[in-house]
Amino acid sequence: MRMTPPTPPIEFVKSAPNHKVKRHALPIELNRLQQICHSVAAMVGCKISIMAGDGEIVASSVPERIGIRHEGAARILRGEIDELEIDAELSRRSGVMLEGCNLGIDMNQQRVLCVGVAAALADARQFASIVKACIEEMLKNEVGHLSIQHQLRTEINERKLLEQSLAANEVRFRQFAETSAHWLWEMDAALRFSYFSARLKTYLGLEPKELIGKTRLDLTRDGDLSPQWQAHLSLLERHEPFSDFEYDACLPNGEQRIFRISGKPLFTTDGRFDGYRGTGRDVTDEVRSQRQADQLKQRLDDALEAITDGLLLTDSDHRLVMCNTAYRQAVPAVAPLLKPGIHIQELNRALLETGMVRVPREHWDTWLQNRWQQYLRCDKQLLFPTLNDHWIEVNQYRAQDGGTLILRRDITERMRHEERQRLASTVFDNTQEGIIITDAELRIIAVNPAFTELTGYSEAEAIGKKTNLLKSGKHDQAFYQQMWDNLNNGGQWCGEVWNRRKNGEVFPEWLSITEVRGKNQELLNYVAVFSDISAVKETEQQLEYLAHHDPLTELPNRMLFMARLKHGLQRARREGTSVALLFLDLDHFKKVNDSLGHAAGDQLLLQVAERLSGAVREQDTVARLGGDEFTLLLEGLVDHTPVDTIVSKLLERFREPFQIEGQWFHVTTSIGISISPQDGSDDTTLLRNADTALYKAKERGRNEYQYYSAEFTRQAQQRTELEQLLREALQEQQFTVYYQPQIAVENGRITGAEALVRWIHPQKGMLPPDQFIPLAEETGLIRPLGLWVLEQACHQMQAWLNNGYPLHSMAVNFSRKQLIEGLFVEQISDILQRSGLDARHLEMEIIESLIMEQSDEVMQALEQLRKMGVSLAIDDFGTGYSSLAYLKQLPVTTLKIDRSFVSDIPDDPNDAAIVQAILALAASLHLDVVAEGVETRQQADFLLLQGCRQAQGFYYGRPMPADEFERLLQNPDADGLPRLPLAGPFQPGIDYQI
Numbered sequence: 003m004r005m006t007p008p009t010p011p012i013e014f015v016k017s018a019p020n021h022k023v024k025r026h027a028l029p030i031e032l033n034r035l036q037q038i039c040h041s042v043a044a045m046v047g048c049k050i051s052i053m054a055g056d057g058e059i060v061a062s063s064v065p066e067r068i069g070i071r072h073e074g075a076a077r078i079l080r081g082e083i084d085e086l087e088i089d090a091e092l093s094r095r096s097g098v099m100l101e102g103c104n105l106g107i108d109m110n111q112q113r114v115l116c117v118g119v120a121a122a123l124a125d126a127r128q129f130a131s132i133v134k135a136c137i138e139e140m141l142k143n144e145v146g147h148l149s150i151q152h153q154l155r156t157e158i159n160e161r162k163l164l165e166q167s168l169a170a171n172e173v174r175f176r177q178f179a180e181t182s183a184h185w186l187w188e189m190d191a192a193l194r195f196s197y198f199s200a201r202l203k204t205y206l207g208l209e210p211k212e213l214i215g216k217t218r219l220d221l222t223r224d225g226d227l228s229p230q231w232q233a234h235l236s237l238l239e240r241h242e243p244f245s246d247f248e249y250d251a252c253l254p255n256g257e258q259r260i261f262r263i264s265g266k267p268l269f270t271t272d273g274r275f276d277g278y279r280g281t282g283r284d285v286t287d288e289v290r291s292q293r294q295a296d297q298l299k300q301r302l303d304d305a306l307e308a309i310t311d312g313l314l315l316t317d318s319d320h321r322l323v324m325c326n327t328a329y330r331q332a333v334p335a336v337a338p339l340l341k342p343g344i345h346i347q348e349l350n351r352a353l354l355e356t357g358m359v360r361v362p363r364e365h366w367d368t369w370l371q372n373r374w375q376q377y378l379r380c381d382k383q384l385l386f387p388t389l390n391d392h393w394i395e396v397n398q399y400r401a402q403d404g405g406t407l408i409l410r411r412d413i414t415e416r417m418r419h420e421e422r423q424r425l426a427s428t429v430f431d432n433t434q435e436g437i438i439i440t441d442a443e444l445r446i447i448a449v450n451p452a453f454t455e456l457t458g459y460s461e462a463e464a465i466g467k468k469t470n471l472l473k474s475g476k477h478d479q480a481f482y483q484q485m486w487d488n489l490n491n492g493g494q495w496c497g498e499v500w501n502r503r504k505n506g507e508v509f510p511e512w513l514s515i516t517e518v519r520g521k522n523q524e525l526l527n528y529v530a531v532f533s534d535i536s537a538v539k540e541t542e543q544q545l546e547y548l549a550h551h552d553p554l555t556e557l558p559n560r561m562l563f564m565a566r567l568k569h570g571l572q573r574a575r576r577e578g579t580s581v582a583l584l585f586l587d588l589d590h591f592k593k594v595n596d597s598l599g600h601a602a603g604d605q606l607l608l609q610v611a612e613r614l615s616g617a618v619r620e621q622d623t624v625a626r627l628g629g630d631e632f633t634l635l636l637e638g639l640v641d642h643t644p645v646d647t648i649v650s651k652l653l654e655r656f657r658e659p660f661q662i663e664g665q666w667f668h669v670t671t672s673i674g675i676s677i678s679p680q681d682g683s684d685d686t687t688l689l690r691n692a693d694t695a696l697y698k699a700k701e702r703g704r705n706e707y708q709y710y711s712a713e714f715t716r717q718a719q720q721r722t723e724l725e726q727l728l729r730e731a732l733q734e735q736q737f738t739v740y741y742q743p744q745i746a747v748e749n750g751r752i753t754g755a756e757a758l759v760r761w762i763h764p765q766k767g768m769l770p771p772d773q774f775i776p777l778a779e780e781t782g783l784i785r786p787l788g789l790w791v792l793e794q795a796c797h798q799m800q801a802w803l804n805n806g807y808p809l810h811s812m813a814v815n816f817s818r819k820q821l822i823e824g825l826f827v828e829q830i831s832d833i834l835q836r837s838g839l840d841a842r843h844l845e846m847e848i849i850e851s852l853i854m855e856q857s858d859e860v861m862q863a864l865e866q867l868r869k870m871g872v873s874l875a876i877d878d879f880g881t882g883y884s885s886l887a888y889l890k891q892l893p894v895t896t897l898k899i900d901r902s903f904v905s906d907i908p909d910d911p912n913d914a915a916i917v918q919a920i921l922a923l924a925a926s927l928h929l930d931v932v933a934e935g936v937e938t939r940q941q942a943d944f945l946l947l948q949g950c951r952q953a954q955g956f957y958y959g960r961p962m963p964a965d966e967f968e969r970l971l972q973n974p975d976a977d978g979l980p981r982l983p984l985a986g987p988f989q990p991g992i993d994y995q996i
Contacts, residue, residue, distance in 0.1 A: 028054060029114050029141055035061035038140050045136070046129040049100065049120035052137075053079065057116070064120075074099055075116040078106045085130070089123050102126035105134045109141060183281030187263075190277045193217055193238060205284050212254055221251040221261075241267040241275045248285065260286040311411045318404030320346045320377075329410060332394075333358045346406075347374060360387040380406065385413075393417045436511075438530040444468050447527075456511075456534055458504030469530070474508045476500040485515075493517040498535070510535050552626040554604055555611035563625035563633055567685045570637045571678055577638070582645045584634035585674040585692035586614075586652075589704040591630040594667070602662045606669065609660050617651045619644070633692075642677070649673060649707050656705075670705035672696055681710045725781055727763070728774055732786055737761055739794045740961035743970065744813070744932060744954045747946045752971060754811040754845070756954060757795035758961045759787065779817055788820045789829055796837035796844065798964050803843070807971050811873060813845040821848070821859070827866045834870075841871030845896065849877050868893035875932070879920060897924050901935025901955070908944040921948050 028035065035052050043050040043063035051062040057076030059067050073096070074086040085105045093101040100120035107115040119126045119133050184205040188197035194217055198210035213221075222231070234247050245264040252258055265280025303324075306313055312329030316322055322344045330337045335356035339349065350373050353359045354366050361369045376384055377398065384396040392414040399407045430437060436453035440446050446464050454460055457472060464471065477500065489495040496514040503509060511532045518527040550562035558566065570581045588610065595603040607630065614624045614632055623635040636644060652673065659666040674696025682688035691710040699708035731737060741755040761769040778784040792814050799812040820826050834841055846867060864874060875896035899920055906913045917933070924931045933945050936955030945953055959970060 028060070029109055032060060038137060039063045041140075042133055042136055046119070046133060047121075048102070048126065048129055048133075049118075050133065051118040051120065053104075053116040053118065054114075055079065059118075070098055072099055072104070072116075072118065074104050075118065078104060078116045079113055081106075081113055087123060087127070103130035105130055107134065107137060107141070109138075114141075184283045185281070186279075187265075187282055188268075188277060188279045189265075191275055193278070196277065206253065206259070208253065208255075218249075221253070222249065238278070243267060248289070259284055260289045311409050314408040314410070315401070316346055316406045316408070320406070322346070322349065323405065332410060332412065346377060350374070357389055360389065377406065377408075435531050435533045438464075438469065438528075438532075440469060440528045440530070442525045442527065444528065446471075456503075456532070457501075463504075472501040474500045474502040476508065489515055489517065493519075499532075501532075510539055512538075555608055555626050557611050557615070557632075558623060558625040560625070560627045563623060563627070563635065564685055564689075566623050567635055567688070570635060571683065571685060571688070574637070574678060575683075579637070580639040580678050581688075582634075582636040582639055582642075582675060582677045583688050583692045584636070584645075584649070584652075585676075585689070585696045586632045586634070586671050587696065588630040589670045589672055589700075591669070594662075594669070598662065605662050606660055606667075609662075610669075610671075613655045614652070617655055618648060622648075633689075639677070645675065645677070649675070653705075653707070672699040672704050673707035674699055674710065675707060676710040724774065724777055725783075728777060728781070728783055731761060731763070732783065732790075736763060737787070737790065738963065739791055739798070741795075741798070741964060741967045742954055742961040743959045743967065744811075744952055745958045747933075747942060747951055747953050750958075752809065753952060754809050754813065755799075755967065756813040756847075756961075757791055757798075757815075759791045760961075779819065782819060784817050785820055788816050789833070792816070792830065793833045793837070796833050796839045799843055800837050800839045802968065802971070803839075805968075807968075809843070811843055811845045812839075813847055813875065815847045815877060818849075818860070821863050827863055827870070830867065830872065831870060842873070845873040845875050847875045847877040847898065864893055878934075894929065896930040896932060899931065899933045899950075904933050904935045904941055904945075904955070905937070907941055914944070917945070917950075918948055921950055925949070 039050045039052055039061045040063050049062070049064050051059045051064070051067055051072075053072050053075035054060045057072045057074070057079060059070050059072060059075075062068050074088060077083050078086060085103065087103050088096075088099050088101055090101050093099055100118070101123055102118060102120040103123070103126040104116055104118045106113050107117055115137075117134060117137050119130050121129070185202040186197070186199040187195060190196045194215050195213050198213060200210070202208060202210050202213075230247075231249065234244065234249075237244055243266040246262055247264070248260065248262045250258060251261050261282055262285045263280055263282045265278040268276040268279055270276050306324075306326045307328075309326060310328055312332045313326045314322065314329060315324050322340065322342055324342065325340050330340055333340075333353065333356075335358055336349065336352045339352050347370065350359075350370055351366075354361055354369065359369075380398040380400050382397045384398075386394050386396065388394055392412060395411045395413045397409045397411075399409075401407055430450050433450065434452055436456045437448075437450040438446055438453060439448040446467055446469065449459075449461050449464050453464065457464075459471070485495050485497070494514070494516045496512070498510060499513045500508055500510055501513075512535050513530060513532040515528055515530045517525060518529060520526050550559060550565075551557065552559045567581070567583065573579075574581050588606075591603065591606070594606055607626070610630075610632065611624070611626065614634065618624055618634055618636070621637055623637075625633045625635070627633055634648070636648065639645065652671070656669065656671050659668050661667075674692045674694065676682060676688050676692040676695060678688055681691045695708045695710040699706040702708065738760050740758045740760050742758060743752045744754040744756060745751070746753050759771065759775075761771075761774055763769055775784070778787055795812050795814050799809065802809055830844075830846075834844065848864075867874060873895045874893055875898055876894055877898050878900040879897045897920060899917060903913045903916050903920075907917055908914055921931055923929075930952065931950055933941075933950050933953040934955060936942055936945065936953045936957045938957060941955075942953065942957055962970070
């Protein structure tokens with residue numbers, strides 16, 4: 003490989019492919035070069051390109067690269083270098099050259115072509131020399147061998163040229179030797195000096211013979227065996243070359259000098275070590291000057307490192323020369339980039355990109371341009387925001403060599419201090435509180451504008467006066483003595499004070515006084531801050547009123563009412579009288595809100611409050627507890643007569659209509675009454691018992707009043723006890739599911755079953771459904787109970803289907819609370835999946851009143867169930883007020899005639915007509931019908947005659963456990979009707995199908 007001097011780095015110029023190849027002097031035809039590229043590429047598995055002329059690709063195994071100019075190939079073809087390796091990074095930056103190796107191809111001592119092997123650099127290195135050899139061989143075979151005469155003439159000419167070159171090189175070597183070294187030297191195999199050139203005397207004043215026979219160690223100071231010397235001796239013992247070894251020498255005349263030597267080992271033809279030959283220079287002055295410069299630089303570096311401000315120094319080309327540790331620590335994110343040579347603009351961009359200077363990204367370019375101009379002008383006192391709300395100040399100075407010195411100082415604390423001062427001044431001038439600053443003798447030295455506004459005294463009138471200028475005279479000496487005792491002991495006091503304005507008006511203020519002490523704890527000033535709290539006093543009175551009164555009606559609220567009730571009971575005990583508590587709420591008040599809106603509801607509540615207040619005595623109390631609940635407290639009673647009178651008056655007033663938004667409405671009320679001491683001797687008991695009486699009044703049909711009795715409490719306790727038992731039953735699984743058969747009336751075949759829950763209590767036995775289902779609905783326990791029944795029924799139905807019983811459907815009741823629950827549809831889907839039951843075998847029964855809601859939740863849930871394949875039936879049909887239009891729109895498949903219409907057919911013509919109408923309606927809507935509560939043969943015959951195809955009731959079979967139902971499926975009666983005899987006892991009026 004030819005050794006060539008270093009060349010400048012490649013400047014990348016991206017050029018688009020040009021498939022019109024320029025004409026170049028090629029050793030062979032272009033199409034043959036293209037064949038060579040494909041042949042070699044196939045052999046080595048790499049991309050092969052051949053470049054000629056100015057680096058243009060003239061042939062390539064990748065045709066689209068033909069015509070691209072390759073700058074690296076151009077340098078090889080110009081003879082600047084013989085080969086060039088291109089790594090992935092260099093390839094990415096160039097955008098033209100591919101990763102791999104590029105080598106020159108010579109013929110007849112001329113550079114004719116350049117070949118590029120494009121692949122991962124490791125692979126390209128492996129094949130590069132092989133590819134070059136292959137192509138050179140192909141070129142030789144292509145061109146043919148030269149004639150022998152031409153070869154001989156060429157060799158003779160080359161030999162003459164070689165001899166001339168050797169002679170010239172010998173002269174050149176001597177000149178180089180004399181230029182590059184002060185003297186030449188040789189050592190023998192024992193490492194003793196055997197030769198010095200004559201120039202030794204010129205530089206050292208010594209004859210060469212004075213040093214012949216000595217070793218280099220003879221020229222060192224005693225004991226000078228530093229690690230460098232030991233390494234050098236080790237290298238000599240290994241007979242290895244060395245260069246620029248520097249050591250302190252002690253000449254025979256005692257003079258101390260510093261030598262720098264280089265040498266190469268000599269070997270005989272048979273390979274034996276024969277000594278060293280090398281050059282030497284006296285570098286005493288150079289080294290000592292360098293050492294002084296290094297020492298000076300070290301002192302300078304130490305001084306720069308001692309500076310707490312960040313320091314940067316750039317040269318005249320604006321590239322970094324050095325920076326101190328303080329700067330590196332201040333900008334840790336860019337510390338790895340702080341190396342000599344980085345351009346100041348590159349550093350500024352890095353500061354932006356790492357967030358060390360806080361500038362919005364859309365303003366980066368503008369900031370960089372401004373910063374560059376500031377740098378060129380050497381601007382000073384530049385302020386820049388940095389991370390964490392810090393600020394830096396930058397000052398720049400021009401150096402003598404054209405460079406720039408940059409000092410970076412963190413001025414965050416200074417900025418914050420100045421900002422605090424500005425804020426303090428702004429607060430002092432603009433705060434709404436009055437501020438007084440006095441000296442230690444309580445003489446006013448400063449006031450703010452708010453002081454003048456609050457007191458009427460100007461700044462000129464207040465300065466120099468004592469603070470008793472504002473004294474109102476409403477506080478005695480003991481008050482001020484206690485204030486100053488607290489201030490002197492704790493350094494601060496705050497409290498409420500009455501002071502006097504300039505116009506004589508006395509006003510309340512909230513005053514805070516703080517001592518200001520110096521470094522030695524000497525008292526310097528007092529600072530007093532005060533605010534006028536006249537409005538606060540008024541607000542407190544208003545809040546006191548609002549805390550005890552209803553904001554809408556301005557009647558006493560629960561808090562004030564309970565306080566008056568407690569006080570009334572205490573006075574009644576002292577005077578031997580009674581108090582009566584009336585608890586009222588409006589009947590169907592929710593309908594007013596829902597139909598007319600809450601504003602109309604508020605108007606109604608205001609009119610009700612007015613009527614209630616007008617119906618009681620002056621000493622009585624009317625209160626609103628919340629919503630539509632009102633209470634009346636009647637005091638000083640000796641009998642019930644005033645209570646009856648007021649109740650009658652109230653009911654009479656509620657008979658009159660209310661006018662709301664121009665419309666007249668009749669609104670009634672229900673009233674519960676409790677009287678002390680028989681209904682309770684404390685406020686909580688009396689209120690609870692009145693609430694219980696109110697509940698009973700509502701149960702009786704509303705628009706009623708009801709006195710409390712002990713029976714109410716007993717019933718409430720029973721209800722509470724039953725609710726607790728119901729919760730325990732759910733946890734302990736005391737429930738079971740009974741199944742009542744559904745029958746095809748015309749042939750008695752069992753078509754399905756209805757699942758009915760039963761509660762088997764460990765002590766009470768089986769409880770009728772009407773004792774716990776309504777309570778479960780009210781308390782929300784119907785949700786977990788309903789899901790449990792559904793799961794049991796689905797598993798049982800699937801088991802019967804698996805056993806081959808041809809049942810069509812399993813009917814399961816569910817409530818409104820289940821239906822509007824967000825996850826109910828998903829829960830049904832999960833139960834069907836777990837049980838394996840097809841959705842078409844499940845029939846969900848809903849009550850008729852649920853249809854009338856038409857709420858989004860109900861309709862959406864019903865539609866989702868229909869899409870799943872679940873059948874929907876309306877239970878107890880005919881007992882509600884179903885809209886036929888709604889019925890047509892609902893996804894319902896079955897109507898179940900309520901048992902109340904079936905029980906008296908065919909004797910009662912009204913019931914018979916209703917049943918006939920329901921059957922006709924169902925037929926017109928293409929709905930199935932199931933008659934419930936069939937108990938006699940006459941009822942069954944009538945239904946069959948009217949076209950009713952399905953029924954259930956005691957005539958066919960009562961609800962029964964699963965195993966008993968299965969025996970019924972297995973063993974029908976002799977006449978083929980799978981029914982059970984009317985097995986009593988059962989209580990009329992109890993719906994066992996709940």
